[in-house]
Amino acid sequence: MEYFGYLASVIIGLSLGLIGGGGSILTIPILVYLFKIDPKLATSYSLFIVGVTALSGCYTHYRMGNLKIKSAMYFAIPSVFSILVIREVIILKIPNVIFTINDFQVTKNFLIMIIFAVLMMAASLSMINKKGPHILSAHTNYLQLAIIGSVIGIVTGFLGAGGGFLIIPALLFFANLPMKQAVGTSLLIIFINSSIGFLGDLFIGTPIDYVFLASISSMAFVGMLIGTHLSKKMDGNKLKPIFGWFVLVMGIYILIKEIFMK
Structure with missing residues (x-):
């Protein structure tokens, strides 16, 4: 199964490079x-993998002039605060066994996977929807951008997901950025959020297998390079619905596996 895992890791970067999000899910x-x-532990590893992969994409978009630092900072600072509160305080206080119903234990790990499955299905619907988002305002609403950032920080902190599928619409709606700039700025925010979250985990002593992380991240990095190259020749908006259906099937599979196949 590990061989499939390394192959699947390429898809993480491939998706980020092609459509600017989705791979971290x-x-x-x-x-x-x-x-x-x-x-x-997987949420900690995910923060590292997603952060490193997003960083590689940031450099490419920086050279293309697609990074909007001010919008990224208004989004990332409250987001980072939420991440640290969730990972270093709240998650640590959740017991391993939350409650039991008729001999069925609802554990912390079970809760993480169920919430993640629901998030995957929600993300898939936004990808499958072929209608592009409409700009709501001609001006950047920094207050709403900060509020959305803090909410997405909760998602990133609890699940270790980059949240690109949520960040990009927020940048389109509230920062009034063109799509390419929203994608590039999203990768910068994902890098900041993921890096701070991972460093916080190191601070509290989370055990890390750095050799394993390096191998997975390198595969995702290869996928990012391929995706970024292909994005110059292919329309990511046409590929997004296909990837969305794949994510939807994965989300349904996780729900079935966690609830009925334990």
Whole structure:
């Protein structure tokens, strides 16, 4: 199964390079089901993998002039605060066994995977929808941008997902950025959020297998390079619905596996 895991890791970067998001939503299932990693630890690993992969994309978009630093900072600063509160305070206080119903235990790991499955299905619907988002305002609404950032920080902190599929619409709606600038700025925000979250995990002593992380991240990095190259020749908006259906099937599979196949 590990061979499939390494191959699937390429898809993480491929998706980020092609459509600017979505790949990180696959990181947790790949780590948990193909590499048999504990879900809580997988969220830490996901932050590193997603952050490193996003950083490689940031450089390319920086050269293309697609990074809007001011919008990124208004979004990222409250987002980082939410991430640190969730990962370093709230998650640590959640018991391993939350409650039991008729001999069925609702554990912390079970809760993480169920919420992640629901998030995957929500993300898939936004990808399948072929209608592009409409700009709501001609001006950047920095207050709303900061509020959305703090909310997405909660998602990133709890699940270890980059949240690009949420960040890009927020930048389009509230920062009034063109699509290419929204994609590039999203990668910068994902890098900042993921890096701070991972460093916070190191601070509290989370055990890390750096050799494993380096191998997975390198595969995702290869995918990012391929995706960025292909994005110059292919329309990411046409590929997004196809990837969305794949993510939807994965989300349904996780729900079935966690609820009925335990």
